[in-house]
Amino acid sequence: MAAAALVIYLLGLALAFGWRSVVQWRRTGDTGLRLDAGPAGTVRWWAKLLFVAALLLGAAGPVAGLAGLPPAGVLDHPAIRAAGLLLAVAGVLASLVSQLHMGTSWRVGVDPGERTALVTTGVFAMARNPIFTAMTATSLGITLMAPNAIALAATAVLVASIQLQVRAVEEPYLRQAHGATYSAYATRVGRFLPGIGRLSTPPAQVPSCGS
Secondary structure (H helix, E strand, O other), rough: OOHHHHHHHHHHHHHHHHHHHHHHHHHHOOOOOOEEEEEOOOOOHHHHHHHHHHHHHHHHHHHHHOOOOOOHHOOOOOOHHHHHHHHHHHHHHHHHHHHHOOHHHHHEEOOOOOOOOOOOOOHHHEEHHHHHHHHHHHHHHHHOOOOOOOHHHHHHHHHHHHHHHHHHHHHHHHHHHHHHHHHHHHHEEOEEOOOOOOOOOOOOOOOOOOO
C-alpha cells in the first residue's frame, strides 16, 4: 500500500502544480506561480518554508514505508489503509476541481501587489479555502495508507503551514485587496469547512502581508 500511496501523492503533485500551471499559462500567458517567499524570517517566508517541508515529508512517508519503517500499531489495519486510499483519491480530485473553479484567479503563493478577482462561487461558496481542505484530506489519506511516523509528521506540518499561510498571509492580503467585499464573504462562508471559521466581525486593522 505504501507504493500506491507514493504514486497517488506524486500524481497529485504533478496535477495540482504542474498540469494546473500549464492550463493557467495556456489561458492567460502566466503560470500563476508566485514562488517568492519574501524576506527571510517574515511570516510569509516561514509559511512557505513549512509548506515546502510538508510536501517533502509527504513523499518521504511512503518512501520510508517501502524502506521498512514500521507503521504505527494503532493504524496498522487493512480497513484503515483502504479508507486512506479512498480519502487520498477523493482529496486529489477535490483539489483539482477546486483549482479549476478558481479560473484565471488561480495562484500558488501570494504577490502582495497583485489584484485578482475574488472567487466566491462553486465550491468557494461552501468554504473559503477548499483547495487546502482537499490537500489536507489527501495528506491524511496518504498517512493512513502508509501510517508511519514520517507520514504522521507530514500531515501535522502541512496543517500547521496551511493555518499560518491562510490566517497570517492570505486573509490579510484578501482584506487589503477586496476590503468590505471579502469581509462580507468571510462572515457567511467558513474557512476550511462549511459554517466553521466564519469571521464574526471585520478586523479593526489589516496587517502587512510581509510582516
